[in-house]
Amino acid sequence: MASVEFTDPNAPMVYNGIYHLFYEWSTSGPVYGGIVWAHATSTDLVNWMHHEIAIVPSEPFDIKSVWSGSATIINGKPVILYTGIIKSNQWNYQVQDMAVPKNLSDPYLVEWNKLVEHNPVMKPTDGVNVSAFRDPSTGWKGPDGIWRVTIGSQVGNNGVSLLFRSDDFIHWTKAEEPLHWAKDTGIWECPLFFPVAVDGKEGLDTSVVGSSVKHVFKVGLDSAKHEYHTIGTYNPKMDKYTPDNRSIDNASGLRFDYGKFYGSKTFFDKEKKRRVLWGWVNESSCAADYIKKGWSGLQLVPRTLWLAENGKQLKLWPVEEIERLRTKRVSLQSQVMKRCSILEVPGLTASQADVDVKFELPKLKDAEIMDPSWVNPQLLCSSKPASVQGKSGPFGLLALASKKFEEQTAIFFRVFNHQNNYVVLMCSDQSRSSLEKSNDQTTYGACIDVDPHHDNMLSLRSLIDHSIVESYGVDGKAVISARVYPKLAIDNEARLYVFNNGTEDVKS
Incomplete structure (x- = not known):
């Protein structure tokens, strides 16, 4: 496909053994x-077949545009809800529409029919802001047999997750109270609401409730162009979601990804009993650059997610199928990285690599004391880039590095002592990622709580693919995705290094 932009992933699902991504x-x-809405299918989440366009603006209920939505499997059949933009004297008037497969015997579900006689199935009534009513979630069925969906909205400057109910998934009624809301967060986009098991990695169908599950609520913040989520409890009788006390319910909250990542969707993969996450990564260059190259935006590698053992956060990891792309294996023996040392990883194509490295956790008494004012990990990473020497760190990887280090993308850890507990700062430093300084070279960061009894090794896995570096820290407790555009460190000229720029030795 030429001269296109790819954005939000929509309605991911698995149906009769075939994965679908719109x-x-x-x-x-x-x-x-x-x-x-474009459409692709796969049998392994790695190799994809593109089909004809699935949904286009064509009817009064979506004539101006078709925006994001989700898929729900109802009685074994897939149904799509999506946002349509209609013609109106009110600007950007948004409604929710429905589409179903034209031919269920088609294994690829190429053609989709809009329910013209019923659409729009949801309208912004009862004082809802017509230009802030979008992105229906996957539906879930309560113990009472009634379907629910939630839709992103805004009241004043408060983010709101509107709740709708239906007996038949066609005729919907807006609930008097929202599923959830939060003060001063602006409009909520692409809300997600799904259960996770309290114990184990197994994914759950979206309708599962009970004492053995927690619920995850995620929204996108249009003003900040990033997403955050909370972990909490859902009361199906009251239809209310309540974040745990330790979950921050604003832009400082938990994220699926602390780098370039937006518009995410999940689905329950019943074939492999897992919950899979898709996210979109945009460009870091200017519009003129992607007009020149003819495309922009990518879907990141799909990830599985589950609740961490501490119950306070999620863990994320690339789907296991991605390992099929591995070809030549290169291994380095464990060794002590002396202070201010660097080691090249030889024998691989460093412009495309799946890298997994582990560092032994330094002793707590040797860690730098964390200043209480260091509350923003991204700013801390910016003020302490890979070139700034510390005590226990920085140590990690230099990806997409040129021969003389003019270009490099550093992914690294620093370990701090915070009131006699470990705090690990994970950074993705793009300040030297390209000689082209007009690109966005933001440095991203996340703080990771580490339990020395369970996290005695700090793992770092990075998926490197020319202009993308997806990094998973400490077994997936934090993920940072970056878009970089090196001029020198390309193809066979790219190099990969392990480094330690701290004063304390680190064993890798």
Whole structure:
């Protein structure tokens, strides 16, 4: 496909053994506009077949555009809810529409029919802001047999997750109270609501409730262009979601990804009993650059997610199928990285690599004392990049590095002592990622709570693919995705290094 922009992943699902991913596709070129739903299928989440466009603006209920939505499996059959933009004297008037497969015997579900006689199935009534009513979630069925979906909205400057109920998934009624809301968070986009098991990694169907599960609620913040989520409790009788006291319910909250990542969707993979997450990563260059190359935006590697052992956060990891892409294996023996040392990883194509390295956790008494004012990990990573020497760190990887280090993307850890507990700062430093300084070279960061009894090794896995570096820290407790555009460190000229720029030795 040429001259296009790929954005939000939509309606991911598995149906009769085939994975489906729909996504917003800009038909007007690599700059956002003329949105339709493109469609691809796969049997392994790695190799994909592109099909004809699935949903286009064509009816009064979506004539101006088709925006994000989700899939729900009802009585074994897939149904899509999506946001349509209609013509109105009110700006950007949003409604919710429904589409179903034209032919269920088609294994690829290429053609989709809009329910013209019923659409729109949900309208912004009862004082709902018509331009802040979008992105229906996957539906879930309560113990009472009634279906629910939630839709992102805004009241004043408060983010709101509206709740709708239906007996038949066609006729919907807005609940008097929202599923959830939070003060001063702006409009909520692409809300997700799903259960996770308290114990184990197994995924759950979206309708599962009970004492053995927690619930995850995620939203996108349009103003900040990043997402956050909370972990909490869902009361199906009251239809209320309540975050745990330790879950921060604003832009400082937990994230699926602390780098470039937005518009995410999950689905329950009943084939492998897992919950799979998709996310979109945009560009770091200017519009003129992606107009020149003819495309922009990518879908990141799909990830499984589950509740961490501490119950306070999620863990995320690339789906196991990605390992099928591994070809030549290169291994380095464990060794002590002396202070201010660097070691090249030889024998691989460093512009495309799946790298897994582990560092032994330094002794707590040797860690730098954490200043209480260091509350923003991204700012801390910016003020303490890979070039700034510390005590226990920085240590990690230099990816997509040029021969003389003019270009490098550093992914690394620093270990701090915070009131006699470990705090691990994970950074993705793009300040030297390219000689082209007009690119966005933001440095990203996340703080990771570490339990020395369970996390005696700090693992770092990075998926490197030319302009993307997806990094998973401490067994997936934090993920940071970056878009970088090196000029020198490309193809066979790219190099990969393990480094320690701390004053304390580190064993890797």
